[in-house]
Amino acid sequence: MPAEKPLYALTGLELLGLIKQKKTGIADILESQSLRTKAVEEKVKAFARFTDNTASGIPIAVKDNICIQGQPTTCASKILENFIPPYDATVIQRLKKAGFIIQGQTNMDEFAFGSSCENSAFFPTRNPWNPDCVPGGSSGGSAAAVAADEAIWALGSDTGGSIRQPASFCGVVGLKPTYGRVSRYGLIAFASSLDQIGPLTKDVRDSAYLTNIISGYDPNDSTSLNLPVGDYLKSLEKDIKGIKIGVPKEYFSLSGDGELEGLDREVKEAVREAIAQLRKLGAEVSEVSLPHTEYAVAVYYIVATAEASSNLARFDGVQYGLRVRSADNLIAMYKKTRQAGFGPEAKRRIILGTYVLSHGYYEAYYVRALKVRALIARDFTEVFKEYDCIVTPTSPTTAFRLGEKLENPLAMYLSDVYTISANLAGVPAISVPCGSSKAGLPIGLQITAKAFDEEMLFRVAYNYEQATLWHKMKPNL
């Protein structure tokens, strides 16, 4: 019985149901949440800052890279420490219109560069399941806030797995919608051709509900598509009998290579069991091939850093954000400001991106990467001609320990190996809890569907979720 649980522990739709039945009110919810936050935020450190709200509404946490008018929005970077956007991102407008208030902005890897939340200029966020472990990243704050019941639900952004990987690490549901489904207007860009905003929620129903609110064409975003948005809650009602699921063999043959990790045995087992469960529910599962998978990480780090190097050029101390004033000429001002304002990972990616776009290297790196990107996208198109969705692990491992991969960027990059392809191909993918390691850390199952078929994702994810209890597990905080 939901009512026996404290309000903060309920899902969004459970709370909306209670409000509708007049069994609770917004004020009670806010109070419950505030008590919860006071009790656990010190341990989790999910939030960059909380909002002083004058308006009342259903609270939601938002990643600190989505612009909110009049509220500092910093991308967890010193260079934007004092930046207050003069406008609301389209998703914020949609949420406000639907009666939401922003309870606070969640911590993240600086400019979404990272998979652990350790690259935040503020502080690292902890995994609610084990404070010595990372929550994943870059939307680690949003995932941790939802997992810790500090937030009912949250928005994140996903460029190469930044919603799904932390969702997997924290045992929540995370969706990266199809590229073009949700407006990027107001999302401070990391890699414009890959970025997409999506929800992090306690279960699939909440995910479907929030996705319906934030989706749709936006004339302010030329990359958003003018296609009808399905009724995602309704798509949950269908069973999955006869649905064709592909399991790409490449994702399970990942081998350990020196210090680089392969697919964790516990993760592999959990995903195998999840696949068995899907079979039991009537799905037809077969092995498929995504032959260009092995190039995904390399392609991603060329395309994403190239775009990032250009997107981050505007942070120069001229108009907004940090300006180091001790410089005596323009070039020195640029250099000192960017040197002081960006963290090491941001600098690494700007340098890498600048390099791959440079004269003499552009053809060899960037142009080639675009060609391989097209092949990766084609792999998916081919599979989706016959299959309704693809099922894989979300991450090769469970949450790793703080500091474990900080000195080894390549190992950190490889933790995105399963999530990156969906961004490169522009297809939607969701991570749902599908197990727990012996150490008590959550494991995520990733479901990928063809472009603009979020309905299929929700349908399969929901049927799986209802047949298991993983989403009911809560960390002991």
Add this chain to the structure above:
Amino acid sequence: MYETVIGLEVHVQLKTRTKAFCGCLNEFGSGANTRTCPVCLGFPGSLPVLNEMAFEHGMKVALALNCQIQNFTKFDRKNYFYPDLPKNYQISQYDLPLALDGGLKIKINPSATLRIDGERSRTIKDKEKTIPVKRVHLEEDAGKLIHEGQDSLVDYNRAGVPLLEIVTEPMINSPDEAYEYLSELKAILKYLEVSDCDMEKGSLRCDANISLRLPGEKKLGTKTELKNMNSFKAVREALHYEIKRQAGILESGQRIIQETLLWDEALSRTVAMRSKEEAMDYRYFPEPDLPGFVLSEEKIRAVKDNLPELPQALKQRFIRDYGLSDYDVEILAQEKQVADYFEACFKVYPRAKSISNWLIGPISYELNSRNLDIQSLGLKPPELTALISFVDQEKISNLSAKEVLTERLNSKNTIEEIIKEKDLLQIRDSGELSAIIDAVLGANQKSVQDYLSGKTGAMMFLVGQAMRQSKGKANPKIAQEMLKERLKNA
């Protein structure tokens, strides 16, 4: 002697309601940074949306220059740091521009157009040359830096204004050809009503690259780039200067340094922009915020079909339909407004040559001295034709008519009122003239004798006397006829 090789790169600000990628008004004269929004300020999270009108303007220009509109076009980012560039990249077009491979026909002997009067010989007129246009692409303008003492300020009102870049092949062979190309291009842009083309205000900017080579040489010489020329004349002067400078260097056996030079108008010379020009790497790559798009044949055709009449077609039509001379048409067609005005006049008063003479003569004089264009002159075509008809019917003299025009433009009185008030109507009545003729004949017996003895030139003197007597109101033609008539009977 060397062969001159010039290429021109023209940037025109397109006249659209809003900027290229945001909803800010595309207009000037308002306070600094008042025409800005998160998009044109490059604020974090903002995204560009293409202004279709700007793109269509670009298509019009490309089609008017006979370029091939590309079926697939996209935008690219040109990356460089400068404070007037809010995002530190400019949205431009790199490898797949709006249009390629066009050309613009120019007259190769432009000075002759200006100097030889009415009856220019056909052979000169027929010397034409097509300047190949390499590419036409759309991009966004940058803001403006304002230096105040120690500080530099930025006004971003101009940032994001749509710019069209029109680049020729290096196949212009003289400063005069360059001048003629620019004049012809400007006329086309004005006819298309896509730009103000005001170089002083910066809505048209021209950079040139120039090199010299020995005749017959296939390889291009080392070029220099010329910037900061604020008029077509300045372009011509700068090119002349640069030819001399480069020729001097080559004559002395030295080598040209590839560099960017600024034209210093006051000193009439070029100066090096920076001692060592860093090779810029703009790191172009496709703009991920603006998907590339396919232009349908129908869309291209629709724009093409709606192109207005262009200067060269209009000139041919004026010669054919109105029987005007090449010379007249060349001048009338310089400004579309003037050509339109001519046609409005012709509709109410179909005497083409008279109207043309008046537009090229007195009206042009008034426009120059008042620094106005014909629309702001405030003289309706029927007013002008009324005045012309007074002259054509010999009711007032040509001289008086010019006076009436000036008076009309200075006051609010009508043409008719001014003529009446100034008592300018010519005396055509033979009774009234008769008395004047009598007096003139009586007072100038010497001239009468001269005339009668065959010195026909004396007649002009007598007519002049009649005009003087009548205070200019006598109709000279009638006066002459009457004088001749009298002296025949003498």
